[in-house]
Amino acid sequence: MSEYLLHCFIESGNAYKAALMLELSGADWEARPVAYFDGITRTAEWRESLNEMGEAPVLEHHGKRLSQSGVILDYLSQQTGRFGPESEDEKREIWRWILFDNHKFTSYYATLRFMFGIQKSGDTPVTEFLRTRARGAYAVVDKHLETRDFLLGSRPTIADLSLAGYVFYKEETGIDRAAEFPNVEAWAARIAALPGWKAPADLMPPAA
Amino acid sequence: MSEYLLHCFIESGNAYKAALMLELSGADWEARPVAYFDGITRTAEWRESLNEMGEAPVLEHHGKRLSQSGVILDYLSQQTGRFGPESEDEKREIWRWILFDNHKFTSYYATLRFMFGIQKSGDTPVTEFLRTRARGAYAVVDKHLETRDFLLGSRPTIADLSLAGYVFYKEETGIDRAAEFPNVEAWAARIAALPGWKAPADLMPPAA
Structure with a gap:
């Protein structure tokens, strides 16, 4: 049995x-x-045994059951000594970007990609709303990365791994990232060049 | 001059x-x-001098400039010794709720209240989308509070102060909180009964 068990699936x-x-x-x-596509994360059983919030991922480690990707990233950086902050100021800067990611950068984009790219909704008032908001969040990150290799400067941290959650998926969103957000595009390529990097489909199983 | 300076306004x-x-x-x-209503948080000047994310609030303290309410709450709990975690497990539980709040509980509700309650958009596909998502997030919290006075149990923490951000505003959202989410309603009343509690309009200035 492995040390860590992660409940996960390719599309997430x-x-x-x-x-x-x-x-x-x-x-x-x-x-x-x-x-996921059978709706298991929203069942009473999932909520009672794994995560009351009705979401994946869930990480199990030494009897602990952790949810919320930001909490999992922070926990793993402490456990592994990798990609964490080196000062209190850096710790706050990491949380600042993880919160922005959860509120805006991942949130709007992931929902847009789900509706427009996976469910093939076509354009609707909701996808237009989400795309406008996603573009706003991407513009903030693009500007920040104009003068930095990674969010905190020269080295990657869990803040980068959080914001990188959805940037390697290929489904259509109606946003042309390379043309509209070249600094995000270059940053994603730097993440993909990290030693040991793998794409979602090479790391996680298909939804059961 | 006071020790802390908070850039804020009633409606936020x-x-x-x-x-x-x-x-x-x-x-x-x-x-x-x-x-805010003149769009100042989205100007280049605000982004350069206060917060590149184009948002309020911003807290200034001893030369530090902090943004993201979750970071500010965590910082203040360390500075004041109030409403913080008492263990590593509690710290993770607090962050778990603050992240859920930023991603779903505050996020969908606050945007719904802005469009439907302040801008008077009427019902649109976007407000219907936001209301469905807000109800989902409220249901998670309502269930959690069925057996607890506060999110972590018997005492209030910064997790409660984060989720309480929008629960005292009176604008219409099309959600009848008292009827649909009685445990959230009772919890909001417990927050309002904390010594020193004040409503948004009694704590913050109108937008300049």
């Missing part, structure tokens, strides 16, 4: 954040597929 | 999270109004 960029952290840190981990 | 529940924490902790603080 939030799960990918945790899977990528485990992989890049060289942790001894295994994946447990989630029957 | 995200600013209220920080203002309420400062007030309940007995901090020496003052408010600096924000010309």
